Amino acid sequence: MVMTVAIAKERWAGKCIEVTLGTGPKQVKIGGEATLPFLHFEGEIPNPPVVALEIFDQAPQEWPELLTEAYEGATGDPAAWARKCEELGADLVALRLTRTHPDGENASPEEAARVAAKVAEAVEVPLIVLGCGVEEKDAAVLPEVASALSGKNCLFGLATQENYKSVVAGCIANGHAVIASTPLDINLAKQLNILITEMNLEPNRIVIDPSIGALGYGIEYAYSIIERVRTGALMGDKMLAMPVILLVGQEVWKTKEAKITDAPEWGDHRKRAILWEVTTAVSLLHAGGHIAVVRHPESLRYVKEHIAEMMQPQKY
Amino acid sequence: MILIGERINGMFKDIREAIVNRDPEPVKRHAVLQTQNGARYLDINTGPTVAAEDQPAVMEWLVRVAQEASPLPCCIDSTNPDAIEAGLRVHRGKAMINSTTADQWKMDIYFPMAVKYGAAIIGLAMNEKGVPKDAHDRLALAMELVANADAHGIPLDDLYIDPLVLPVNVGQDHGPEVLEVIRQVKLLATPAPKTVVGLSNISQRCPNRPLINRTFLAMAMACGLDAAIADVEDDELVDIAATANIILNKEIYCDSYLKTFRQR
Numbered sequence: 001m002v003m004t005v006a007i008a009k010e011r012w013a014g015k016c017i018e019v020t021l022g023t024g025p026k027q028v029k030i031g032g033e034a035t036l037p038f039l040h041f042e043g044e045i046p047n048p049p050v051v052a053l054e055i056f057d058q059a060p061q062e063w064p065e066l067l068t069e070a071y072e073g074a075t076g077d078p079a080a081w082a083r084k085c086e087e088l089g090a091d092l093v094a095l096r097l098t099r100t101h102p103d104g105e106n107a108s109p110e111e112a113a114r115v116a117a118k119v120a121e122a123v124e125v126p127l128i129v130l131g132c133g134v135e136e137k138d139a140a141v142l143p144e145v146a147s148a149l150s151g152k153n154c155l156f157g158l159a160t161q162e163n164y165k166s167v168v169a170g171c172i173a174n175g176h177a178v179i180a181s182t183p184l185d186i187n188l189a190k191q192l193n194i195l196i197t198e199m200n201l202e203p204n205r206i207v208i209d210p211s212i213g214a215l216g217y218g219i220e221y222a223y224s225i226i227e228r229v230r231t232g233a234l235m236g237d238k239m240l241a242m243p244v245i246l247l248v249g250q251e252v253w254k255t256k257e258a259k260i261t262d263a264p265e266w267g268d269h270r271k272r273a274i275l276w277e278v279t280t281a282v283s284l285l286h287a288g289g290h291i292a293v294v295r296h297p298e299s300l301r302y303v304k305e306h307i308a309e310m311m312q313p314q315k316y
Numbered sequence: 317m318i319l320i321g322e323r324i325n326g327m328f329k330d331i332r333e334a335i336v337n338r339d340p341e342p343v344k345r346h347a348v349l350q351t352q353n354g355a356r357y358l359d360i361n362t363g364p365t366v367a368a369e370d371q372p373a374v375m376e377w378l379v380r381v382a383q384e385a386s387p388l389p390c391c392i393d394s395t396n397p398d399a400i401e402a403g404l405r406v407h408r409g410k411a412m413i414n415s416t417t418a419d420q421w422k423m424d425i426y427f428p429m430a431v432k433y434g435a436a437i438i439g440l441a442m443n444e445k446g447v448p449k450d451a452h453d454r455l456a457l458a459m460e461l462v463a464n465a466d467a468h469g470i471p472l473d474d475l476y477i478d479p480l481v482l483p484v485n486v487g488q489d490h491g492p493e494v495l496e497v498i499r500q501v502k503l504l505a506t507p508a509p510k511t512v513v514g515l516s517n518i519s520q521r522c523p524n525r526p527l528i529n530r531t532f533l534a535m536a537m538a539c540g541l542d543a544a545i546a547d548v549e550d551d552e553l554v555d556i557a558a559t560a561n562i563i564l565n566k567e568i569y570c571d572s573y574l575k576t577f578r579q580r
Contacts, residue, residue, distance in 0.1 A: 190570035232568050239576060240568060 007316055009042045010035075014236035016290075017204050018047065019177060019243050021092065022126025023153050028091055030207075030290040031243035036230060037286050038310040048311045049285050050091035051303050052128055052293045054249045055081045057099045057107075057115045063295075064259050066270055070297050078115055079122035086123045088297045089304065092155075094128035095119050100141045101132035109144035116145045120152055127154045128179075128245075128293065139163035143170030150174040155245075157181060158209055161192055168199050179245055181209035184218075186225050186232075186240070193239045206242045207291065214251040214258075215280045222246075223287040230288030246284045249295030252277040278302045317557045317566070318357070318543035320391045320412070321350030322516060324382055326363015326374075335366060335374055343378060344385035346549075351386040354558070354578035355548045357412055358382050360403060361393035372402035379403045391438075391545065397425050404433040413437040414545075415478065418457040419444055420464075427468040436474040438512055439465065441497065447480050449489075451496035454479050455504070458497065462504050476512040476543055477501045483520035484528060491518075491532075498539040510542040530556050537564065554578065 018032035028050050035043030059076045060068065074081040082093045095116060099107040120127050129145055131138030142156050143166055150173075157179025159167040164180070171178045180196055182188040189208055197203055208229060212222035226244055233241035252258050257266065258273040266272055277299040281292040285307065294300055323346040326332045334342040347358055360382060362374045371394060379390050392403035393414040404411055415438035416426035423439075430437040439461035441454040448454045458477045465475045479497035482490045494513070502508040513536060519528035530553050533544060537560040547553060558577030561567050570576065 187569045187571075190568055191572060194570060194572045194576065228568065237568060239570070 007041060010234075012043065012234035014234050014238070014241060015043075016230070016233050016243060017206075017238075017241045019204050019207060021128075021153055021155050021177060023151070024124060026124040026126070027153075028126050035234070037288055040311075040313040041316060045311070048307050049290050049292065051281070051300050051307070052092035052094045052291060053085040053088065053090040053297065053300055054094040054096060054130075054293050054295050055085060055119075057095065057097050057112070057119075058105070060098075063253065064261070064273070066261075066273055067253065067295055079118045082119045082123045082127075085297075086125050088300060090125060090300055091304075092126045092128055092291065093119070093123055094130060094293045096130040096132075097141060097145070098132055100137055102134055102137055104132075109141045112141050113145045113148035117148045120149050120154070127152065128291075129154055129156050130179075130247075131158065133158070135160050135163040139166035142167045143173075146170035146174040146176050149176070153177070155179060155207060157207075157245075159192075159196065161188065161195075164192065164196055165199070168196050168201050171205065172199065172201050177205040177207060179207050179209045180242070182211065184211045184213075184221050184225060186210070186228050189225075189229065190232075190237070190239050193242060197239070203238065203242060208240075208242050208244045209247060210244060212246055212248065212251055212280075212284060214248070214255050215276055215283070216257065217251065217255060219280060219283060222284060226284060226287035226289055243290035244288060245291040245293065246281060246289040247293050248277060248281045248284070249293055249299075252280050253295055274298045274302070278306075282306050317537060317541070317561050318510075318512075319355050319548050319554065319557060320357040320359050320512070320543060320545040321346070321353075321355035321548040322359050322514075322545050323350055323547070323549060324358055324378060325361040325393070326366060327361065328363075332363055332365060335362065335378070338377070340381040340384075343381045347382040347385040347388075350548045351388055352578065353548045353551070354554045355388060356543075357391040358386060358388050359391040359393050359414065359545050361414075362399060368396055371396045371399035375399040375403040376406050379406050383408050392435075397429070400426075401429060404429065404435060407433070411435040412476070415440050416461070417443050418460045423461070423464045427465055427470060430465075430470055430474070431468055436476065437465070437470065438476045438478050439509075440478045440480060442480055447482065447490075449493070451479075451493040451500065454493065454497045455500055458501055458509075459504055462509055465509075466505070471507075472505050472509045473507050475509040477509050478512050478514065481513050481515070481517045481532075483522065484518055485522050486520075495535060495539045498536055498541050502540055511540065512543040512545065513541060515544040515546040526550055526552065529553060533557060534560050537561075 015034040016031040021028045029047045032046040074084045097112045099105040155177045158181035180192045261269045330342045389409040391412040417440045441457040479494045518532045519525040
């Protein structure tokens, strides 16, 4: 006797918003799905999730050797480093402006803009520009950098409840998209999207950073928030329908599992650290993430392989 | 909560005069105001003073004028099938028919009409014998409506069961029965039919009408009410609908929820 199984399909009222980043042939499109991650049998998934490699505007002081050696000496020169990332197959490059941090070099907005312009010149893939994370300083730096990269359709962040007005104004004036960042709180995420759209930035130029935790460090909170953002979008909530960015590298590479080299009982360090990053990224892509920002080129390769496999249509 | 704006109805003096003078402005004004205030449909009713033979032409005119001013679909409200069909014929988008009773001859007119025009439809849980006294008899009629709609291939989530609300100063004993029907209609079929009430009916000829309407809306929503034909120009009422929506976890909370409810 042949048994047939009826595949249960959910009927959704809404879909995710599609966002385009960059210009030219290496432009990236994210979002646009009408279903949960990778459920090809249920709804259209026009764009695969993408993976970015993260670089700094100076040689990183606190990165483990395992990370820096992967870039073969390019970490001292941001433009060369960005080019290396592109060669390694990154869909986007995320430039973090660490030199602007007030407790460090305290580089000026103009200096940051010069570095960013050089990096943008060096690559064809879209650029993500991240500030130093001090909201006030980012409010001064990001608009200046946005102006230097005018028309390149980059993704700027982080815009928070404290500094979104300046960051968003810089993006509106120069044709960029913005990362709206909130601390693991779906209600605040929705509210910030509303505030940003009220400044007349189109919803298709917003990407949500829900804040994440690495594997073992609160990943489940991020997972459930990202999942609720996605189901909210599919149920027709337009203020939660923007794509989601996962800042994986910054969380993973501060964990002891990724950093500690002399723990033989935890197995091989290289394998463990990279797997920590891959597992964090892949888990959150399955929750509904669209851009994973990682730091190790091996992580990039593994995550992209996984995405390629998950983008195969189901056989039922 | 799907709010259906009740204001474009010849029962109201300004609309009655607009119909007589074929003056589109009052109709447009209420269409825009109700749209801004969070209505999802505009109820359109010629009112009782228009002669039966004139009702189709008036309905057609009202639907056209309302849809010129608002992107919303209409809830085409009449006891005259010719008037309803005239409205459907010129309607843009997915309309709602208001309404059929559970009488077989009426269901045989209106359900095929809903199919023909791809419209949703309101089914009143009453028949020629009048409004049932209790929840049980209302549910029996609701089941008739469900069975007939299903037989015509109407998706059950396009069927809105109206349990019939009576004024609280006339039929006080009907209040709890109506709330019970709103709860139990959901058990009649899968997917469940929707529920709708003519909200303002609860307060006919009472003092404190807005207070009674608002209180009843919150109570009915707690019982699972999906839609209400209501005074959407009452800001407090819309705020209550938005707040109940949040408390019922129908929408993800954000500080601007009163605004997003109106924008949806």
